[in-house]
Amino acid sequence: MTNIEQDASKLLNEVFGYKQFRKFQLDIIENLMQGSDSVVIMPTGSGKSLCFQIPALMQKGTAIVISPLISLMKNQVNQLQQFGVMAVYLNSSLSREEYFLTINKIKSNKVKLLYLAPETLMLPQTFELLNQLHISLIAVDEAHCISEWGHDFRPEYRQIAEFRKKLNNPPTIALTATATPLVQDDISKNLQLDKYSLFKTSFDRPNLFIEVKTKTDGFIQVMETLEKFKNQSVIIYCFSRKGVDQLSEKLNIAGYKSIPYHAGLDREVRKNNQERFINDDIDIIVATIAFGMGIDKPDVRCVIHYDLPKDVESYYQQIGRAGRDGEDAYCLLLFSYSDPAKIKFLFRDKEEREKIIAFNHLEAMVNFVEDENCRRSFILSYFGEEHLEQNCGTCDNCVKEIKPKEDLTIIAQKFLSCVYRTKELFGANYISKVLRGSKDQKILERNHDQLSTYGLGVDQPLKQWLFVYRQLRRNKIVSLDEKFGSVKLTDKAIKILKNEEKFMGHLIEEKIRYNSRTNITDYNEDLFELLKMKRKELADEKNIPPYTIFHDNTIREISAMFPQTKAQLIKISGIGIAKLEKYGGLLLEIIIPFCIKNSLESKIEEDNLSLMKVQMAKATKRDTRAFVASKMYNEGLSVADIQREFGVKRERVFFYFRDFLLDGNVITKSLDSFLELNEEECEEAWKLFADMEVLRLKPVHELFDGKYSYDQIRICSLIFLNNLNKKA
Ligand code: ADP
Ligand code: ZN
Numbered sequence: 027m028t029n030i031e032q033d034a035s036k037l038l039n040e041v042f043g044y045k046q047f048r049k050f051q052l053d054i055i056e057n058l059m060q061g062s063d064s065v066v067i068m069p070t071g072s073g074k075s076l077c078f079q080i081p082a083l084m085q086k087g088t089a090i091v092i093s094p095l096i097s098l099m100k101n102q103v104n105q106l107q108q109f110g111v112m113a114v115y116l117n118s119s120l121s122r123e124e125y126f127l128t129i130n131k132i133k134s135n136k137v138k139l140l141y142l143a144p145e146t147l148m149l150p151q152t153f154e155l156l157n158q159l160h161i162s163l164i165a166v167d168e169a170h171c172i173s174e175w176g177h178d179f180r181p182e183y184r185q186i187a188e189f190r191k192k193l194n195n196p197p198t199i200a201l202t203a204t205a206t207p208l209v210q211d212d213i214s215k216n217l218q219l220d221k222y223s224l225f226k227t228s229f230d231r232p233n234l235f236i237e238v239k240t241k242t243d244g245f246i247q248v249m250e251t252l253e254k255f256k257n258q259s260v261i262i263y264c265f266s267r268k269g270v271d272q273l274s275e276k277l278n279i280a281g282y283k284s285i286p287y288h289a290g291l292d293r294e295v296r297k298n299n300q301e302r303f304i305n306d307d308i309d310i311i312v313a314t315i316a317f318g319m320g321i322d323k324p325d326v327r328c329v330i331h332y333d334l335p336k337d338v339e340s341y342y343q344q345i346g347r348a349g350r351d352g353e354d355a356y357c358l359l360l361f362s363y364s365d366p367a368k369i370k371f372l373f374r375d376k377e378e379r380e381k382i383i384a385f386n387h388l389e390a391m392v393n394f395v396e397d398e399n400c401r402r403s404f405i406l407s408y409f410g411e412e413h414l415e416q417n418c419g420t421c422d423n424c425v426k427e428i429k430p431k432e433d434l435t436i437i438a439q440k441f442l443s444c445v446y447r448t449k450e451l452f453g454a455n456y457i458s459k460v461l462r463g464s465k466d467q468k469i470l471e472r473n474h475d476q477l478s479t480y481g482l483g484v485d486q487p488l489k490q491w492l493f494v495y496r497q498l499r500r501n502k503i504v505s506l507d508e509k510f511g512s513v514k515l516t517d518k519a520i521k522i523l524k525n526e527e528k529f530m531g532h533l534i535e536e537k538i539r540y541n542s543r544t545n546i547t548d549y550n551e552d553l554f555e556l557l558k559m560k561r562k563e564l565a566d567e568k569n570i571p572p573y574t575i576f577h578d579n580t581i582r583e584i585s586a587m588f589p590q591t592k593a594q595l596i597k598i599s600g601i602g603i604a605k606l607e608k609y610g611g612l613l614l615e616i617i618i619p620f621c622i623k624n625s626l627e628s629k630i631e632e633d634n635l636s637l638m639k640v641q642m643a644k645a646t647k648r649d650t651r652a653f654v655a656s657k658m659y660n661e662g663l664s665v666a667d668i669q670r671e672f673g674v675k676r677e678r679v680f681f682y683f684r685d686f687l688l689d690g691n692v693i694t695k696s697l698d699s700f701l702e703l704n705e706e707e708c709e710e711a712w713k714l715f716a717d718m719e720v721l722r723l724k725p726v727h728e729l730f731d732g733k734y735s736y737d738q739i740r741i742c743s744l745i746f747l748n749n750l751n752k753k754a
């Protein structure tokens with residue numbers, strides 16, 4: 027084991043509570059630690075963040091993390107703080123006071139990770155601040171934003187290279203979960219990384235089941251899906267704000283509690299809705315694409331696309347929000363043939379060059395939907411990757427039972443002649459309705475109930491007609507007029523109508539069964555629920571998302587292993603030293619009585635290492651707090667500032683100072699203003715302190731007959747200690 031490996035594993039274990047590195051994590055860490063640049067392309071949920079977080083903790087100085095979204099930053103910083111890591115962010119969302127506090131923290135050199143928005147990066151004062159620090163590394167998150175070939179171009183990202191140069195090119199790591207070969211090239215070019223190591227894992231997310239269905243009765247299709255995901259987190263993406271509002275309202279009326287999310291909502295409402303989803307107050311969120319970037323919620327079990335996404339990158343990123351914890355999740359795309367035209371309409375104001383890029387992206391998306399081969403294989407080759415497996419087993423096309431095709435010539439003829447008789451002016455939905463003899467107002471107005479094909483297909487449900495249409499289209503027997511969404515006949519259609527050719531296909535769309543597996547299947551569900559409730563309670567108290575406290579995986583493992591001491595608890599994945607210190611006791615208060623009541627024995631053994639970690643947990647928190655608080659005071663923050671920062675009473679801050687001083691440190695800013703004792707009284711008190719073997723307040727309190735509070739005596743003792751340390 028190299029030194030780096032040893033130190034990194036130790037941090038992984040003690041700070042983050044994970045047992046081993048995932049693929050590439052250690053290689054990336056080593057590369058960074060050796061001062062080299064890296065480009066990391068790995069799918070969402072593969073653990074990219076640790077690749078720069080651990081090197082940040084291993085080195086002197088501060089790591090800069092550039093991240094495009096405020097919510098993303100806030101989330102990561104929140105999570106890091108839960109792990110006991112000093113991380114902060116600077117962006118436009120901070121109040122003046124918060125900004126000031128943050129700057130002070132940064133200046134105290136205690137901050138290991140500083141998250142920055144690209145706009146903040148460009149401010150002159152930011153450069154001034156950073157220039158005074160030792161920058162250990164620069165991490166560029168969501169690095170695809172640097173490329174105009176990608177789907178989420180952000181011009182500010184183009185200035186990172188310049189900024190990096192001004193800071194003398196610290197080791198740089200660029201990370202993204204979405205990059206076609208073209209975008210990948212653009213990242214290294216624009217960041218001006220001359221020599222870099224590329225770390226690319228497969229984009230495959232085998233835990234996501236991918237399914238595409240024609241939208242027949244969209245709302246019912248959504249409800250059917252929701253039935254399978256009761257009490258679990260679901261995201262439903264819609265194309266427009268109006269669509270979001272309507273669907274969310276309909277769901278609520280139907281008894282599926284949901285909330286909307288889109289850019290048209292009031293900032294506060296939006297923020298609140300997002301938080302309710304993240305905090306598990308509500309399970310279903312209906313959203314436009316405005317939702318999701320920066321959502322690290324690990325336990326989303328289902329993502330539904332109610333409309334077609336505009337490119338494969340966004341689609342893959344959006345479904346990537348499901349199953350980040352590695353457990354199975356289901357992704358359903360409902361597609362209707364009028365979607366592409368709706369999306370194209372949106373591009374109308376774009377510049378010519380941008381328009382071409384956008385059209386190409388959309389075309390790839392439609393190809394994906396129409397593809398009859400493995401979905402996974404399509405996506406992977408889109409991102410420049412080869413997929414070798416014949417059958418992925420987790421997409422609709424792969425699990426479909428392949429039944430032999432039947433002769434559907436007569437059915438096809440019915441459909442095609444109806445297209446012909448309505449003069450190729452209508453969409454598939456309309457054609458199907460005419461075939462089914464619908465009393466739709468529009469059909470009657472146009473006298474289409476007089477056609478010979480009217481009602482010719484009542485024997486087949488609408489769904490089935492649309493399925494036939496899809497096959498006709500795939501086989502290029504009909505085409506779609508993309509401007510108007512109408513169905514056109516091709517030469518092949520004419521041949522079929524003239525009985526010169528047959529049409530072979532399937533009449534019924536196969537039903538796909540999606541069954542989820544979880545990593546740990548054998549666990550006590552009652553204990554799991556109890557722990558989940560406690561987690562929710564704690565999260566609400568602290569106003570943070572439940573998953574930042576523990577992931578489902580962690581409490582599931584507890585519910586399977588029944589740890590009953592802190593030394594056993596720390597062996598559970600996801601429990602590091604900081605979390606043990608914070609929540610260990612609370613967990614045991616639930617687990618132990620439960621296990622006694624149900625006669626359950628622990629299945630984990632403690633060992634020396636885990637016992638040692640428990641000792642460390644007791645020590646760490648107090649020491650670091652004392653140190654940080656005192657440093658902040660030295661840096662110019664007031665006691666009131668520190669109180670607010672740590673959420674403690676004034677008295678506690680003085681305890682921090684005491685611990686700091688007892689370690690032999692010096693407080694450089696005067697404490698005199700807190701003191702009510704006069705000079706003479708002070709001298710008297712100090713004399714008494716000097717005679718003690720262990721510093722005690724009581725004798726001094728008695729010396730003045732209780733005239734001064736313990737608080738006062740404590741301050742007096744701090745000044746005494748400080749003077750001693752100054753002399754030493
Ligand atoms: P990404 O940035 O690649 O989308 P994250 O860094 O957010 O992924 O990691 C996804 C989840 O996996 C996080 O909850 C993270 O804590 C967890 N994780 C990362 N590395 C490990 C590991 N080595 N062992 C266990 N869990 C890990
Ligand atoms: Zn497949």
